[in-house]
Amino acid sequence: MSIIVLSDGTHWVQNVLEHLFVGPVWPASILAAIVLSLVMVSLLGVFSFDFGIDGPDLDVDPGVDVGVDADAGVDPGADAGGHSDAHHGADGAFGGFAAATMKVVHLDRVPLMVWLTVFSLFFWVLSYVLWFEFDVRRYPATFVSSLLLTIRNGVIAVVLTRFMTSPLHRLLVPPTHYHASSLIGGVAVVETSSVDSTFGRARYSTNAAPLLIDIRTSGDPIKKGTPVRIMTYDENAKVYHVEPAEVAVA
Structure with missing residues (x-):
């Protein structure tokens, strides 16, 4: 009896792994596992993940010009510092x-870990559902197909994450x-x-x-x-x- 239980348990684990690491699902599963691990460790208070990121450099008002330097034309010669x-x-x-x-x-205000958590959730759900409900019958589980489908799922996940974090984006830092x-x-x-x-x-x-x-x-x-x-x-x-x-x- 114990042998049967062990066999069934092994088959169940193998079945789960085959579903999590196939086609475009496996990149999403790996990312979700990494982000989940970081979140769990952070919640336990073992380490605080700030990644040394102070936030991107952004202009928060159209009145301040942060565009590309209009005077930085192409010059075949180099300046005194050796940079053209x-x-x-x-x-x-x-x-x-x-x-x-x-x-x-919204990465200018939303904390990186919060953004990654929301993104990885959308990314994994999209990858899993679209693969088993739509893509698996139309595309082979080859590297090229998986890569293209992963890019598609990632773009959709970014858009969904952007809209999901909109309320948090407005709440965290008042416009300056x-x-x-x-x-x-x-x-x-x-x-x-x-x-x-x-x-x-x-x-x-x-x-x-x-x-x-x-x-x-x-x-x-x-x-x-x-x-x-x-x-x-x-x-x-x-x-x-x-x-x-x-x-x-x-």
Whole structure:
């Protein structure tokens, strides 16, 4: 009798594993298992998962220009720091796109673990239901098919997560409005490799997500990580002119 029970139990476990790790379901199952483990450990108070992420750099008001540096044109030559304007432009474009994407999906305010938990739940349910109720009769469980279906399920899960976290997004951090004039005299931190008269970007801390602002300096190039004080704002070029904070304070 015990042998029969053991055999039935083994068959049941094998059946469950076959359902959880087949086609596009297995990436969702692995992600769900990882996120569930992190949540359980966090709830037990063993460790706090902040992932060292302070939040993306986003502009929370259209009045503050955080677009790609309009003056960072393509120059075949390199600047004094060994970085060409084309390289600066690419960095700015990528940073702006990443920040806008994270804002759209609510990762600018919603804690990462909360967002991942909601996403992994939607991702797994979608992958499981769509595979066994629809996809399994139309697509083979090959790597390519599974990859394409996983991408489809992931996109749908992101959209659902975005709408599900909308109330939390509005509740966690009240909207903060900043305008060009309100930043004058404030201190920001250089975000790019350097700042000169043609290119530069800085992180301006707020009580919400930090702002990324385009900056210039008329003096010597300023290195990344240096605090700078915002002196003036050029309305035409949409950039802030800055000086090293210790020089400006003096």
